Amino acid sequence: MAMTIDESQCTACAMCESECPTDSILEKGGVFSIDAASCNECEGLEDGPQCVNSCPVDDCIVRA
């Protein structure tokens, strides 16, 4: 159970990075990705995945 970033949609703005409660979003050489091992889809948070809520691009972050 994890989210994943569609690289072709991502603008590399880093907005999601600071919002992830489990620190699962990593940047490497300007490319952002989600660590499937630690992402828990923001389990227990009322509004669901924080990365999705903060991302400016629709459908950029989706269920893996």
Next chain:
Amino acid sequence: MQARIIPIFENKPAGGCGATGGGGKSSCGSAAGRGDLSPEVWEKVKNHPCYSEQAHHHFARMHVAVAPACNIQCHYCNRKYDCSNESRPGVVSEKLTPELAAKKVLAVAAEIPQLTVVGIAGPGDALANPEKTFKTFQLIQNSAPDIKLCLSTNGLALPDYVQTIQDFNVDHVTITINMVDPEVGERIYPWIFYKHKRWTGRDAAKILAERQMEGLEMLTSKGILVKVNSVMVPGVNDDHLVAVNQAVKSRGAFLHNIMPLISEPEHGTHYGLTGQRGPSAQELKALQDKCEGDMNLMRHCRQCRADAVGLLGEDRSQEFTTDKVAEMKVHYDAEARKAYQAFVEKEREDQEAAMKRELSGLAEDAGHANVLVAVATKGSGRINEHFGHAGEFQVFELTAAGAKFVGHRRVDHYCQGGYGEEETLETVISAINDCAAVFVAKIGLCPKKDLEQAGIEAVEEYAHQYIEQSLVAWFKGYLARLRSGDAVAVERGQGSLRQGAFVA
């Protein structure tokens, strides 16, 4: 002509003209010169191209694109491109690290002595990226302390950073405020991200409006100059912007800049895709005139890219790309920069004096006459651009009070290597078809004839001379020709604002 900047929080009238007190305009309409400004405010604005319309002829600014994240969504923005509050949509800036950004500033300052201001205006929101933004400011301040710093924000995070802004000696802040009423706001902002939560609809707009007003009040109470930008969206907030103007004026904003919506389907923005149009030059000017009775407006904004470099209306960013900057050896010459700035100060005084001399006798002749003219210029306050090389024309209004800068019109260079010239000329004409004349350093015979047919006189006599003085001199002659019947006043067009990205 005098700088048309009046501080509305420093109610200090000049000469015999009474301040209207409270929220009123602080000086009489025509005499908005340096004399009206307190020395501290004049010091802050005199070399700032975005705050002083007069300075924008002489000084350069640059933006460094270190702030990619944004905490709200605007309907006129496609986040795959830069923030369209401060930059034109459809153009992507290079993203810079704070270290590279600081080096770029030094490289540009060494090359362009006119550079006085560095701003952070995106590509997202400066305050949604606080670490990068303030780190960049710190590095610039360490190596080039004479450069002024400014930032632009949508205001959502602003109240949290006012203290930091002051601590970093940032003395100019731009807030984009498009509404004060959430009912209007929900048609501009689909959502915001605030306190780790996505808000939508009226709630989102309400929070945003409250945060913007709070931030504005906090800044002005600390004496930090605030410029307010508003994007005019016909049918959504055009009438409402008069209320916005009132609200920001009463909270001490220094300048209000109303910009046209730039909207095309290919930008992929909500407005672009749903066919929301932008205003015509006449609609924009009408709204600006309506607001100006109450407060000073900025009409020289070029909606610069987040990585723009150079004088307003000019873009030299391609000379300073990341790769080029990384390889440059930079020599920062503070003395040469000072000398240039002293020269400009003298030149500006000369131009103002020349304009004043020229004014004598005009008032009786002009009556209620009101004529628009266009000018091709490369800067320095002179008519010094070839018609065919002009990427934009500056538009001035001529009345009994003299020449007043009222806006600029972007065009494609007419001389673009031979092909499609007829079409380009047509676009140039439609961009300035509300003008009676166009002032140029030089113009070819053919375009001159075509312009004439369109009722626009091409004037070369004042090549390389001071703009305002020349316009007034010409105006006197024009009035005489009107009286003698040698010239006729004709019904004029709308002046179309060019849409779409400017890729220099």
